[in-house]
Amino acid sequence: MAEPKQTYDPATIEPKWQRFWAEREVFRAKNPGEPGFDPKQPKFYALDMFPYPSAAGLHVGHPEGYTATDIVSRWKRAKGCNVLHPMGWDAFGLPAEQYAIQTNTHPATTTAANVATFKRQLQRLGFSYDWSREISTADPKYFKWTQWIWKQLHARGLAYESNAPVWWCEALGTVLANDEVINGKSERGDHPCERRPLRQWVLKITDYAERLIADLDGLDWSESLKTMQREWIGKSEGAEIDFDVHGHAGTKIRVFTTRPDTLFGASFMVLSPEHPLVAKITTEAQRAAVEAYQRNAAAKSELERTDLAKDKSGVWTGAHAHNPLFAADDPKGRIPVWIADYVIVTYGTGAIMAVPAGDERDFAFAQKFHLPIPGIFAPATGDAQRDARVAAGEECCSDDVPFAAHNTNGALSIAGLGMAAAKRKVIDWLVAQGRGQAKVTYKLRDWLFSRQRYWGEPFPVLHTQDGVELVPDAQLPVTLPHMDDFKPGGVPESPLIRARDWVATKDQKGRPAQREINTMPGAAGSSWYFLRFCDPRNEREFCAKAASDYWLPVDLYVGGTEHAVGHLLYSRFWTKVLHDQGLVREKEPFRKLYNQGMIQAFAYEDARGAIVAMKDVKEQGDDVVHAATGEKLKQIVTKMSKRYGNVVNPDDVVVEYGADTLRLYEMYMGPLADSKPWNPKDVPGVFRFLQRSWRLAVPEFHEHGAIHAWLANDRPDDPALEKALHRTIHKVDGDIERLAFNTAIAAMIVFVNDATKAVDKLSRSQLLRFAQLLQPFAPHLAEELWERLGGQGLLTHAPWPAVDAALLVDDEVEIAVQVLGKVRGRAMVPNKCANDVAIAAARSAVASHLEGKTVVKEIVVPGKLVNFVVK
RNA sequence: GCCGGAGUGGCGGAAUCGGCAGACGCACAGGUUUCAAAAACCUGCGCCCUCACGGGCGUGCGGGUUCAAGUCCCGCCUCCGGCACCA
CATH class of the missing domain: 3.90.740.10 (Valyl/Leucyl/Isoleucyl-tRNA synthetase, editing domain)
Incomplete structure (x- = not known):
């Protein structure tokens, strides 16, 4: 007869807390002027590079950077900051249109479906996004302002038409910008490209070349990234x-x-x-x-x-x-x-x-x-x-x-x-x-700013008998006509040319005019989305100046290196133009930028160096062999690929272990900036850590209560555990600051291992504080523990636990004793003792090694070691 | 070719300012528990010599500085990323 057990069950507690947080809008950020806004709180803007919602759904690479910013966001909230942590969708772009051509589904339909999938997947991971600020670049309420900003560029003489030769890609049926063409092939799809003259809209980013170089100096970006931008500008x-x-x-x-x-x-x-x-x-x-x-x-x-x-x-x-x-x-x-x-x-x-x-x-x-x-x-x-x-x-x-x-x-x-x-x-x-x-x-060339495609922002431009006429602000947005056929008709012109009723219109004077049939490139909407997040529902302005004055610059921006010259350069350019227009105070959008590494996967290759698909691979004892031939295979690290069958789906990990384990594992794999392979065998390791954390508070069986009996009431803290806890808080605090999440987690594991060995000595107060430490990393489990232990209010709102500096130092420390630089013994000495005290203790610890020798020099590193130089 | 970054146990990694290399996790081995298994818990785990005590070697390779080097300097090798006839 099975008795009712209370094992750690993420499938129960994770949806519970996700619903709770969503219903109460716990992560809603308040703008200046809103009720409840506290001007005394410092602000913190943590931003992820928003995703292009592809049909493939979320990849394990996405949550890596997202978890990092989420940890920092939750930690900054605990430290008393007003945190802006938004998410949205880079929703215009080629793949949706290619897919539409193949399946005859409208890009708006597939995009909406993909957005829904991405959002559901992200919400399962417990990120503390302010979903009330969600935006999509393909939403007319959003691209109305993309069009408006383009008009500002035009007004400053920064947008012009050109017939200069441009990169034309036959296979994609569009022109591409310089950074979208690599060695004569398209970045997306690797199709051959050639140079062709075509009427294009171009933005004069070269006017800003000097400032784009000069202002790099003040940014907290990696030197290699700054170098890439400098060299690109050339x-x-x-x-x-x-x-x-x-x-x-x-x-x-x-x-x-x-x-x-x-x-x-x-x-x-x-x-x-x-x-x-x-x-x-x-x-x-x-x-x-x-x-x-x-x-x-x-x-x-x-x-x-x-x-x-x-x-x-x-x-x-x-x-x-x-x-x-x-x-x-x-x-x-x-x-x-x-x-x-x-x-x-x-x-x-x-x-x-x-x-x-x-x-x-x-x-x-x-x-x-x-x-x-x-x-x-x-x-x-x-x-x-x-x-x-x-x-x-x-x-x-x-x-x-x-x-x-x-x-x-x-x-x-x-x-x-x-x-x-x-x-x-x-x-x-x-x-x-x-x-x-x-x-x-x-070297930088002007930004080729039009594409011959359907699924992008239309230009607010009419071609009249007198030339170009801009659509008045009051008539924005210019929306896309509904179309069923998006195939590029073998001509370089955009499929919009076939939307005759849409193209044919009247100018301001009522004379016949044609709409611009080029659309804006994918990077248009993403060049200012960080601004819109500051004031996403504003219908009168792209972003109230008061809102961007308050939130900008982005304090932490995390994403992949692939945007090193494209998106990051364009966003800096638009920010500077809007600054010059007096619309934005800041000259630079992203104060600190951090590039996460890639999550790779193991694969196996045979003697010829060919990669064998995972379905043909099997383990045999300590070896991995080809299932059919029995040939021994070599493990290598490579990128995840459908072809190799080594793609990890985050949904599967959530089902098996829960979101907290996924988050924790991705942060524990190694340094955020490094590329590192996903190892399925390591995932249970962090899951076990969460189980152990759970068991610190929760007894195995229901009849013993929701928490261990000794945690029901406050009592004096065990001094040894208290010391260990303060050290852990201190370590985790410093590690989050430097984005070293792997070592922060290691420190928490050490604490849980120590606490497990003395579980009945643990106090309620200590466990509550541990839950606070765990919260940024594994928020569902932490919140559940907090509730069970009777923590005040919501853990998410609890301030970061304090560290008593006195508890970080020991009365006695063990030092290493070296002779000629080799460790020959150890000695216990009082902390901060005089050098001669340490030397005396050290001498007796290595007496046998000193016998018959003359000590010519004694080197003391207080609290660490003593080294005897002998002859 | 040029510019970045990296190379540490069987594996992922730690060592934050020149001060005890290998924290933490995985894998593996032994044990406790169990009818049994799983789970959980405990112990061990760089390599070599040794029953042991202990000793030698060891952070891609070769040199150097230093009482002390994974960390600094010089010269190479390999891998990853970026740029690539930019005058």
């Missing part, structure tokens, strides 16, 4: 210099160079094959060869171009240009003009002066085509052989070395100068001659 300081073309009076080739100081060494020029002057200056004799090269370059995909990176190719145009350092009739200034695909039309001016003595690429090109390599340096590095080769132009040198005596044209000399001084002098001379000026160039 600032180069140098000069623009004009070269005349022989036989083409009035035609100048303008180059950009970071080394104007090496102008004396320019021995040829290179234009990119697409440079507009190529056709004009090419001689008849060279025309056929030049045009063939241009056709060839155009046909090459970017991938082929980069693959063949090191092998230089090019053709002479037949033309000569003239180095501005020398008079027009001085033959020293006459240099040939080539075209080559190592010069990129979109960077700088699309043309370079080639200085083979100082630039590796120019050097390689000159060698291949037997062009002159005039030496310009007089190095004295001590390596005489190398110095001689550099001076003779036999070896390239891009270091800062002095210039040789012959770097002069009579009027200007840089002989003996180093790089910086020579740069200044050459630029000054060029400016005086009207032949050039200092110039800063960026």
Whole structure:
């Protein structure tokens, strides 16, 4: 006859508390001015990178970052902060539309279904989101303001139309931004892309390049992430210099160079094959060869171009240009003009002066085509052989070395100068001659801001006979027409072109006009969602300034590195524009940013290095073998993939162990920033910890009560356990602060193990405080324990337990005693004792090791060790 | 090629400021309990020598600084991420 047991049962307590929290809106954040808002509380804004609700549902990777911010949010609440911790949906985008094409289901329908799934899955994990602030970028109430913000950019001259070549992806039927194309293939789906001219909306992010670099300095982001952004923006300081073309009076080739100081060494020029002057200056004799090269370059995909990176190719145009350092009739200034695909039309001016003595690429090109390599340096590095080769132009040198005596044209000399001084002098001379000026160039290009797709924000734009007309604010949002067919019709235009009744409209004067049929890219809605969370239901403004003044900047933003240059750069840009409009006080949206690592999985590969799907893998003793062949397999770590059959579904983990175990396991796996493999065998370990925590309070059988008898009333705290508890509180507190959740959990495990051994000595007060510690990590179990123990009010509202610093120090400490740096014994000494007391104790602890030796030095690290240096 | 980050037991990891390497968990082994098993609890668990006491070795590799190095310096190797002819 089975007796009624009270085992730890997450399936009962988790839904109970989730319902309770939701019904009472326990995690509702209050804005200034709202009833109950306490201006004395500091604010804390903890934000997750909101998900794109895919049809696949939540992945175990999602809750990793979400749990981290949730722990910090719950901890900050306990520390008396007013915490904003919202969640929403990045709901526009390609996959919903691709899916719609395949299944004939409207993207709005699938998106709504996916959002419902994601929300249900997230709510099962007990995150302390303020769901009253939930937003979706595809909601007209939201994208009304995305359109409005776009109008602000337009008003500041930051949005323009362009026909410049853009990345076109045939398979996806859309154009892509630079960061969505990797080595000539689409980031999403890995489809080949090519460059095509197409009318596009573009945002002038380059106007903000300098500020986007400068303001990185004040941010609490990882150096590697800042470096990625700096390199993406790619600032180069140098000069623009004009070269005349022989036989083409009035035609100048303008180059950009970071080394104007090496102008004396320019021995040829290179234009990119697409440079507009190529056709004009090419001689008849060279025309056929030049045009063939241009056709060839155009046909090459970017991938082929980069693959063949090191092998230089090019053709002479037949033309000569003239180095501005020398008079027009001085033959020293006459240099040939080539075209080559190592010069990129979109960077700088699309043309370079080639200085083979100082630039590796120019050097390689000159060698291949037997062009002159005039030496310009007089190095004295001590390596005489190398110095001689550099001076003779036999070896390239891009270091800062002095210039040789012959770097002069009579009027200007840089002989003996180093790089910086020579740069200044050459630029000054060029400016005086009207032949050039200092110039800063960026790799960053303007943000291609339109897509030829249905499922995105429509632009608030009409094309009228007078040109572009913006839809008045009062008529926003411009919503999407209902359509049943989203297939790109083989033309680059968006499927919206087929919504004839929607496209054909009237302008302000009542004349016929056409709606813009491009839609905004996925990154539009996500570039300002952190602002909308501050004031999500405002119907008059995108976000009241008072609300963003209060909540911004985001104090902790957690997400994956994949958004290092895209989303994070765009969000910073929009924030700065809105700041310049006087609409947002902050210049930077995200004060502290933290990238979580990836959750990977184990997989098994055979001798050939091929991964064997999990269904074909079986354990045999200590080995893992191929089920069919019996071949021994090697365990490797890789990403989760349907193909390998190693994907872990968070729902399954919740069903088997509960949400608290899932949360705890993901935090216990290792440091948040590291990528680490999911190991199913480790999950029961944290589950056991929660069971042990439960048993500290709850007896096995009902008839013994809801809690152990000795916990029913207050009593004096056991001093040993009290000490252990204070140390645990202190450790957990510091570890949450530095986002080291794995070691915080380890500390709690240690406490529970200690407490288990002395379970009947534990007091109610101690267990209540332990529940408070556990709450950010395993909130359901903690809240249940709190309730059973009769804690006051809701645990979620309880203040963080205090630490008595006096309990963190021991009266006596054990120190290590070393002889010549090796531990040879231990000694107990009074805490903070004088050095000679410690030395005396140490000497007797290692007496046998000191016998017959002379101690020449005694090193004391108080409270830690004594080291004897002997002879 | 350039710029980041990492490499510690059978596995995941800890060591926060140069001070006892291996916390904590997993796996494994032994034990208590049980008719039995599971669960739970207790003990052990880097490698080598030793019955033991004890000793030697040990944080990717090779050097160095220091009383003391996983941690600092120099030179390599491997893996992961980013950039990649950007003038």
